[in-house]
Amino acid sequence: MKSKRTVSLVLPLAAAVFAALTPAPAAAESMSAAADAAVAASRPLKAAGSLSAAARENLDAAKAERMPSVTLSANHFRFESGLGMNVNLFGFSASVPVTENHTTGYAVSAALPLYTGGRISKLIEAGEAAADSASYFEKTTENEVRYQASLHYVAVAEAEALLRAAEKHEAAVAAHKKQTEARLKKGMAVKNELYAAESALATAHDAVIAAKTTLSTAEASYNRLLGRELDEPVTLDPIPEPLISETLPELTDDAVRSSTELASLSEQVKAADAAAGAARARNLPQAALVAGYGKQNGHYLTEKRSSGWIAGVVVSWTIFDGGIGSSRAAASEKTAGALTDARAEAESVLRLDMRTAWLSWEETESRLNAAKSSLLFAEENLRVTSERYGAGLAPHTEVLDAESMRSAAEARVIHAASERVRAWLRIRKLSHSV
DSSP: OOOOOOBOOOOOOHHHHITTTTTOTTOOOOOOHHHHHHHHHHHHHHHHHHHHHHHHHHHHHHHHHHHEEEEEEEEEEOOOSSOEEEEEEEEEEEEEEOOSSSEEEEEEEEEEEEEOOTHHHHHHHOOOHHHHHHHHHHHHHHHOOOOOOOHHHHHHHHHHHHHHHHHHHHHHHHHHHHHHHHHHHSSOOOOHHHHHHHHHHHHHHHHHHHHHHHHHHHHHHHHHTSSSSSOOOOOOOOOOOOBOOOOOHHHHHHHHHHHHHHHHHHHHHHHHHHHHHHHTTTTEEEEEEEEEEEEOOTTTSSSSHHHEEEEEEEEEEOOOTHHHHHHHHHHHHHHHHHHHHHHHHHHHHHHHHHHHHHHHHHHHHHHHHHHHHHHHHHHHHHHHHHHHHHHTTTTTHHHHHHHHHHHHHHHHHHHHHHHHHHHHHHHHHHHOOO
16 A cells, blocks of 8 residues: 555536436535534433533532531430439438430531542542543544434435436336337337336336335434434435545544544543542541531530530541452452553554545445446447437347446446445544544
8 A cells, every 4th residue: 555645536426416416405404514403413412411411520529528528416315314423422422413314415517638648639530530531422422423414414315316316217218118109100119019118117117116215214314313303304415525635544543543432441541540549548547627516405514514616637547448448449450451451442443444444435436436437338338229229220128228227327326426425424433523
């Protein structure tokens, strides 16, 4: 393969196939407008947007762990009997009540994390990566929706072109049948020639019916994707001419660089690594600044003794948790490893997909050129055969065969032109430029 190859083709026949036979009305819809409508109506894209919003909410929750927490509490205790204490005084002993058999109280407290071993920062890091991953997934979904809308657009245009070709073939066979009837009246043809023409016309009409069904099905699928009524009329603009100026290496590098799928997987790896760090940090010392005010009501408690302010630093260290923290960290690390492998595999598949799309793009160029040549020769063959038949120098079967050959060649041109557009769209989809 050449190191630098530029492809810049204008497909006049493809444009004629899709648009020239009937001028596009002012209300015709362009491919880009169809893609925009599909994006607006896409339920999978809305679901991806909700997942992205949920990931951002989780990120906000992780960031909120740095903020002070304020807690209100209230209590009510009832004892079997009031608490008391024995008092010995001057040789006399007595039981002095300390509390009633019930008491109520309330408290307000605030806590601010001072040191968490990096747990909160790792949680935030994981949340940011997860939010970015969800955002990339949303972009991947949008790219896929646009690609599918473009494919459905091409399917409708192809079905329209095939219907016009089928109707053209039916009209040609009908004209031949009329010519055969005229020759039969003049005694220049026999009955079986008319029978053959009638049979060919019925076959051509059957092809028109099938083409109409195919078009209706394509339009219904197109309307469903765009969130419209299935039977809504569809009018399309001409398909844009497929042009590619980059080389395969340039396209591949651009696809890898701009791939939101790969970017999403990379962010998932970061999130898993950060989650592992957060799990390990739970087994490190944790320190928090605490302050609060509390009051406990009781008949035997004085005002000064029943309430008060507290402030201090609380340090906790989970020395042994049964392996919970280490197991969670190991699970996250294994998840990160699996995601790393998944990303490498996805990149490999992406490179293969781009090469396959490029080869298809090159193949359809050759196929389209061959199909156009075949159509030109088939049209010339039909012209010569019709002249010879009119002069009585060729049998009627040659005319029918020549018209069938021309019709088949026209269908091949339509298919080749459509496949070329699909290959172009595939390359644009992989490059995130649909």
